[in-house]
Amino acid sequence: MNNALKNLLFICVFCIGLVACKDEPVKDQKTNQPPAAVAVPKFQADSAFAMIKKQVDFGPRVPGSTAHIQCGDWMVSTLKTYGANVIEQKGSVVTFDGKNVPLRNIIAEFNPSAKKRIVLAAHWDTRPFADKDPDESKWKKPIDGANDGGSGVGVLMEIARLLQAQAPKVGVDLIFFDVEDYGTPEFVKNQDDNSVFTWCLGSQYWLRQPHKAGYIAEAGILLDMVGAKDATFNKEGKSVDAAPGMVGRLWNTAAKLGHGSYFRDETVQEIVDDHQFMIMAGIPTANIIDMRPEVKAMGFAGYTFGNFHHTHNDNLSVIDVATLKAVGETVIHVVWNF
Ligand SMILES: [Zn+2]
Secondary structure: OOHHHHHHHHHHHHHHHHHHHHHOOOOOOOOOOOOOOOOOOOOOHHHHHHHHHHHHHHOOOOOOOHHHHHHHHHHHHHHHHOOOEEEEEEEEEEOOOOOEEEEEEEEEEEOOOOOOEEEEEEEOOOOOOOOOOOOHHHOOOOOOOHHHHHHHHHHHHHHHHHHHHOOOOOEEEEEEEOOOOOOOOHHHOOHHHHHOOOOOHHHHHHHHOOOOOOOOOOEEEEEEOOOEOOOOEEEEHHHHHHOHHHHHHHHHHHHHOOOOOOEEEEEEOOOOOHHHHHHHOOOOEEEEEEOEEEEEOOEEEEEEOOOOOOOOOOOHHHEOHHHHHHHHHHHHHHHHOO
16 A cells, blocks of 8 residues: 555545544533434424415505504414514505505514524515516506415414424524515616615614614524425525525535425525525524526526516415425424524
């Protein structure tokens, strides 16, 4: 055996040693035993689905509408029955067309005295337009938003139920952002519009004026469009930059739980979503969002949010309990082991 080969063998053994050490569970300092596995509650995807249906049944949750008020009231009262301390942040924001619309961010605190906290967020409003609908006559009608709005809330409401049934050791804050989806519609857009964030108005408001002075959490997870059949959760660029630890936890956990067909090991372009403003607030946040590669005749044509996105096809028929289960199980395993 020549020296080069010996060195190589040494390096290989050394590497294997390192890998083995890394995978070994950290032992309890008192008992010198591996820590007992954390008991994680069972995520009920049917329950999450029922929570989505409940929202859709109110009608489109467009800020200022009766359905929006009723749905917000239902969320607040349900979260209270789950034992949450609920804080409502009410105000108004100016939309792309200069309209003043009411804003209602809903924050549900679980175990509020715990120092170590994780925040889970989703937007609960729905889009007033269907500006990508193939039928132009329906562009100005609001959408059901079963996936875009409804799904993130459905998963978080089910997690709220579990937080009461079997609390994790960390404090958990659920933030339901309002007025996320009022961005300039395609039919009035001009080239300058992308320089101003006319969407994510609820999270921008919260960034300027947090629900508690000096509010901070150790990490965050944003859920946006997490319920559609065949969802593809690639690693969104900003999450990878700002919250690599949380991205790692989520995607590794998903793989271990057998949800790797949804959580793909591919980094995709950064997008402006509520997580950007959570990151600006000092909370490293990973966005779980359905971004699908689109293949056209010429080949790969970028990523889309699904062909139902911002159309009237974003209704209950696109929601799949298997997707809800993949997301819900992954998130609760991360939270209960955080
Ligand atoms: Zn949207």
